[in-house]
Amino acid sequence: VAVGGEFLIPEGGVVDVEALAEDALASIGIAPPAIRTSPEAGGRLYVRVPTWVWVDGGWWHNYQATASAGRVTATVTARPVNAAWALGDGADVVCSGPGVAWQPGLPEDATDCAHTYTTSSAGRPGSTFQLSATVALEVTWTSNVGEGGTLSSISRSSSRAVEVGEIQAIGTGG
Numbered sequence: 610v611a612v613g614g615e616f617l618i619p620e621g622g623v624v625d626v627e628a629l630a631e632d633a634l635a636s637i638g639i640a641p642p643a644i645r646t647s648p649e650a651g652g653r654l655y656v657r658v659p660t661w662v663w664v665d666g667g668w669w670h671n672y673q674a675t676a677s678a679g680r681v682t683a684t685v686t687a688r689p690v691n692a693a694w695a696l697g698d699g700a701d702v703v704c705s706g707p708g709v710a711w712q713p714g715l716p717e718d719a720t721d722c723a724h725t726y727t728t729s730s731a732g733r734p735g736s737t738f739q740l741s742a743t744v745a746l747e748v749t750w751t752s753n754v755g756e757g758g759t760l761s762s763i764s765r766s767s768s769r770a771v772e773v774g775e776i777q778a779i780g781t782g783g
Contacts, residue, residue, distance in 0.1 A: 627758070630683040630750035633676035634760055637687055641767035642744045643668045647711030654726060654773045661723045663708025664692050664742060672746070682753045687746040687763060696724045697738025697771065730773040741768035 643665035646654065654660050675684040694702045708722030709715070717723075730738045743766040751757040 624678045624681045626681060626683055626752045626754060626756045627750075627760075629676050629678055629681065630685055630752070630760060633674045633683050633685045633750070634687070634748060634763070636676065637672055637674040637685060639672050639687065639746070639763075639765050640668070641765050642692070642742050644740065644742050644767055644769055645708075645710065646740070646771070654771050656726050656729055656773060656775045658776075659717055659723050659725045661709065661711040661720050662694050662696075662702070662740070662742070663704075663710055663720070663722055664689075664744060666707060666710065669707040669744075680753075683750055683756075684752070685748055685750045685760065687748050689744050689746050690762075691745050692722070693743045693745070694722065694724070695739070695741045695743075696726070697730070697740050698726055698728060698773075700724055726773045728773070729775050730771070735770060737770035737772050739768055740771045741766060 645663050645665050647661045648654055648658070669689050671689075672687045673684060675682055689707070690705075692704045692707060694704065696702065702722060702724055704720075704722040709720035711720075726738075730736055743764050745762055745764050747762050748760040749757070750760060
């Protein structure tokens with residue numbers, strides 16, 4: 610039964626449905642995003658070679674959680690909307706989605722999530738740059754009593770150290 614925007618449940622007590630949605634959000638349990646690069650960051654990235662970055666497709670999906678109080682339930686859905694990348698050399702890239710996983714034969718402009726390093730990470734602490742991704746997730750909620758709406762967006766971040774080296778080429782004029 611609705612009373613002044615809150616709901617009385619037969620088991621006793623008043624339920625604030627939006628607060629119940631906040632409880633569901635607190636329990637949602639989203640791991641940090643899985644960062645991928647090409648060339649693979651586990652090896653070495655290179656100066657003047659475009660580096661594609663993306664969030665693993667297995668991570669990029671909607672997340673849901675439900676909280677209950679008596680017969681009243683609220684379900685939240687957190688949907689990833691963009692990824693902000695800090696490349697470690699002072700550059701930033703914001704991608705409207707997870708980015709595109711590199712595959713042989715794709716044109717260089719097939720992704721909006723790429724960066725070309727112009728300096729080596731040699732001389733930096735650990736001889737690496739810190740590559741990080743922060744994914745923003747929009748949060749909506751519904752309930753079994755007809756209430757719903759949006760909650761403040763949330764984010765999840767992860768980072769990894771990447772080594773950026775230089776390669777030398779010599780032209781032979783042949």
